Amino acid sequence: xxxxxxxxxxxxxxxxxxxxxxxxxxxxxxxxxxxxxxxxxxxxxxxxxxxxxxxxxxxxxxxxxxxxxxxxxxxxxxxxxxxxxxxxxxxxxxxxxxxxxxxxxxxxxxxxxxxxxxxxxxxxxxxxxxxxxxxxxxxxxxxxxxxxxxxxxxxxxxxxxxxxxxxxxxxxxxxxxxxxxxxxxxxxxxxxxxxxxxxxxxxxxxxxxxxxxxxxxxxxxxxxxxxxxxxxxxxxxxxxxxxxxxxxxxxxxxxxxxxxxxxxxxxxxxxxxxxxxxxxxxxxxxxxxxxxxxxxxxxxxxxxxxxxxxxxxxxxxxxxxxxxxxxxxxxxxxxxxxxxxxxxxxxxxxxxxxxxxxxxxxxxxxxxxxxxxxxxxxxxxxxxxxxxxxxxxxxxxxx
Numbered sequence: 569x570x571x572x573x574x575x576x577x578x579x580x581x582x583x584x585x586x587x588x589x590x591x592x593x594x595x596x597x598x599x600x601x602x603x604x605x606x607x608x609x610x611x612x613x614x615x616x617x618x619x620x621x622x623x624x625x626x627x628x629x630x631x632x633x634x635x636x637x638x639x640x641x642x643x644x645x646x647x648x649x650x651x652x653x654x655x656x657x658x659x660x661x662x663x664x665x666x667x668x669x670x671x672x673x674x675x676x677x678x679x680x681x682x683x684x685x686x687x688x689x690x691x692x693x694x695x696x697x698x699x700x701x702x703x704x705x706x707x708x709x710x711x712x713x714x715x716x717x718x719x720x721x722x723x724x725x726x727x728x729x730x731x732x733x734x735x736x737x738x739x740x741x742x743x744x745x746x747x748x749x750x751x752x753x754x755x756x757x758x759x760x761x762x763x764x765x766x767x768x769x770x771x772x773x774x775x776x777x778x779x780x781x782x783x784x785x786x787x788x789x790x791x792x793x794x795x796x797x798x799x800x801x802x803x804x805x806x807x808x809x810x811x812x813x814x815x816x817x818x819x820x821x822x823x824x825x826x827x828x829x830x831x832x833x834x835x836x837x838x839x840x841x842x843x844x845x846x847x848x849x850x851x852x853x854x855x856x857x858x859x860x861x862x863x864x865x866x867x868x869x870x871x872x873x874x875x876x877x878x879x880x881x882x883x884x885x886x887x888x889x890x891x892x893x894x895x896x897x898x899x900x901x902x903x904x905x906x907x908x909x910x911x912x913x914x915x916x917x918x919x920x921x922x923x924x925x926x927x928x929x930x931x932x933x934x935x936x937x938x939x940x941x942x943x944x945x946x947x948x949x950x951x952x953x954x955x956x957x958x959x960x961x962x963x964x965x966x967x
Contacts, residue, residue: 611905645798679714809957
């Protein structure tokens with residue numbers, strides 16, 4: 569068994585979980601002298617960091633990545649609620665949570681299934697080696713953009729822009745990716761500003777997710793259209809990799825546990841339980857970061873202002889004190905604790921959306937007779953510092 573080189577390499581390692589288990593057992597919260605940051609891995613340490621008043625989501629000296637400054641990408645990034653703390657975070661976070669919970673789960677399910685069908689038909693003539701990758705990444709954009717009010721004929725282009733924007737704001741993005749992302753950000757801002765204007769005058773449905781967000785923001789005393797537009801785009805960008813990873817990782821889990829796959833084929837309702845366990849067992853988001861705004865103690869460790877903490881969400885999911893026998897893939901697990909969506913003030917409110925969209929996508933792929941075993945044979949992971957996204961293609965397989 570070979571451990572990954574470090575916690576960042578673990579994200580795309582073929583099996584990082586023994587490494588995570590070792591950290592949980594022996595180094596639940598420690599300072600890595602080589603990397604120059606703290607690493608939190610146990611459930612207790614992760615919870616302590618994510619709920620600490622000392623921590624911020626961005627470095628104090630760099631609220632917006634330097635590479636984005638002066639661009640449309642920076643205009644979006646600086647207003648994203650998940651990238652802000654304090655007075656810029658709390659009121660609008662409530663508006664976002666209220667907006668997401670206003671959508672009935674039955675509506676999300678129905679729309680997700682409709683989008684899965686239309687997207688599946690749309691990519692039917694694309695190269696078979698990549699068509700399912702396109703499906704996994706684009707599905708969440710199609711669903712959420714439809715709820716926001718993006719016209720049907722603009723969904724594909726919107727998904728492509730979101731892809732470029734997500735690459736742009738990633739820590740390891742290349743200069744070429746940053747430039748493409750900046751251009752995509754400009755296009756997204758134009759689209760969403762037009763949507764806000766049209767919805768305000770009643771040209772389009774005032775019941776859209778974007779209109780609901782604007783109304784909720786006004787109730788919270790935040791009427792800045794730049795904030796509304798940015799966080800409307802944020803709905804799409806935050807779901808993009810996480811949902812694709814949840815679809816891909818679940819497909820891989822089904823091939824790795826054939827008995828579970830047989831259970832799902834016999835009883836499709838069990839797929840919901842499979843997705844819930846994948847979120848714990850092999851989550852799409854493996855880590856996040858926090859930055860110390862003040863010196864103080866977290867989980868009995870003294871830290872300095874400016875210290876950085878790499879928070880291993882995936883390791884906390886495998887902590888036996890949170891989930892007994894964590895190495896077992898158990899779709900009937902009782903009292904499952906999942907750290908994948910975070911906890912504390914910056915916990916992601918989109919968990920239900922991710923699960924329902926992924927469910928619709930997986931239902932479509934399974935019902936279409938997809939050969940999961942053949943796809944898994946060539947599985948790789950998309951390069952990333954924090955998102956674990958299984959890429960299942962038919963590379964090398966004749967159509």
